Amino acid sequence: MALRAALRKSCALTGLFCQLSSSRHGRVCASPVLVAQQRNSSTAQNIKLDFDQSTGVAVMHMQCPPVNALSLEFLTEICITVEKLEMDKSCRGLIITSSQPKVFSAGLDLLEMYETSTEHRGEFWRAVQEMWLKLYSSKLVTIAAINGSSPAGGCLMAMTCDYRIMADNPRYGIGLNETQLGMVAPFW
Ligand SMILES: CCCCCCCCCCC/C=C/C(=O)SCCNC(=O)CCNC(=O)[C@H](O)C(C)(C)COP(=O)(O)OP(=O)(O)OC[C@H]1O[C@@H](n2cnc3c(N)ncnc32)[C@H](O)[C@@H]1OP(=O)(O)O
Numbered sequence: 001m002a003l004r005a006a007l008r009k010s011c012a013l014t015g016l017f018c019q020l021s022s023s024r025h026g027r028v029c030a031s032p033v034l035v036a037q038q039r040n041s042s043t044a045q046n047i048k049l050d051f052d053q054s055t056g057v058a059v060m061h062m063q064c065p066p067v068n069a070l071s072l073e074f075l076t077e078i079c080i081t082v083e084k085l086e087m088d089k090s091c092r093g094l095i096i097t098s099s100q101p102k103v104f105s106a107g108l109d110l111l112e113m114y115e116t117s118t119e120h121r122g123e124f125w126r127a128v129q130e131m132w133l134k135l136y137s138s139k140l141v142t143i144a145a146i147n148g149s150s151p152a153g154g155c156l157m158a159m160t161c162d163y164r165i166m167a168d169n170p171r172y173g174i175g176l177n178e179t180q181l182g183m184v185a186p187f188w
Pocket residue numbers: 004007008066067069102103105106107108109110111132136149151152153154156159160176178181183185
């Protein structure tokens with residue numbers, strides 16, 4: 001916890017006013033089942049997707065309590081959601097935001113790396129890579145609406161979007177701080 005407190009302190013603070021486009025709650029996409037099954041994961045429960053077909057804009061609300069930590073399962077859900085939207089010709093843009101209070105994403109799920117097997121960690125890091133490559137190379141216009149803290153993997157996620165808008169709140173931190181945890185991201 002002391003480490004986390006230090007992290008919170010050292011995160012760079014960004015002050016841009018967040019004007020999150022309100023979605024019109026159009027069609028809601030189906031749960032991503034296929035790849036989840038391939039990865040032996042459950043169906044999407046941690047994402048609420050609002051897709052307004054009249055504008056072609058989808059809003060992905062991350063709702064993986066308590067802090068949208070990017071677990072293998074959650075990373076898989078994110079990837080499948082983006083894949084599904086890309087396959088929908090009427091979708092042009094994607095806004096990624098958080099339903100959790102005060103946190104956009106706490107980054108990679110630390111529990112995925114603690115006392116897990118080498119094999120599991122391999123699968124986990126492949127999913128991390130897949131997530132950011134998918135967002136970075138997406139043909140959709142992607143926007144991170146950062147409505148809370150976004151350290152390390154959360155920052156990575158935001159960086160891979162085309163645009164970032166962050167809520168103007170001095171309590172919200174963002175930055176690549178994972179080296180403070182003694183963590184060096186593996187080569188891709
Ligand atoms: C495009 C170019 C590409 C270039 C490539 C760049 C390379 C990038 C490499 C990226 C590598 C990334 C590594 C990581 O992400 S490691 C994880 C780093 N994250 C953290 O250290 C965040 C730690 N958490 C916090 O600072 C705070 O929790 C936070 C500010 C997010 C929220 O604070 P708040 O006070 O609201 O909440 P709590 O601290 O009380 O936490 C609530 C519960 O959530 C648990 N928690 C928090 N963070 C995590 C996490 N990351 N994983 C798992 N669990 C987490 C926390 O333990 C609390 O749980 P309990 O209630 O059970 O105690």
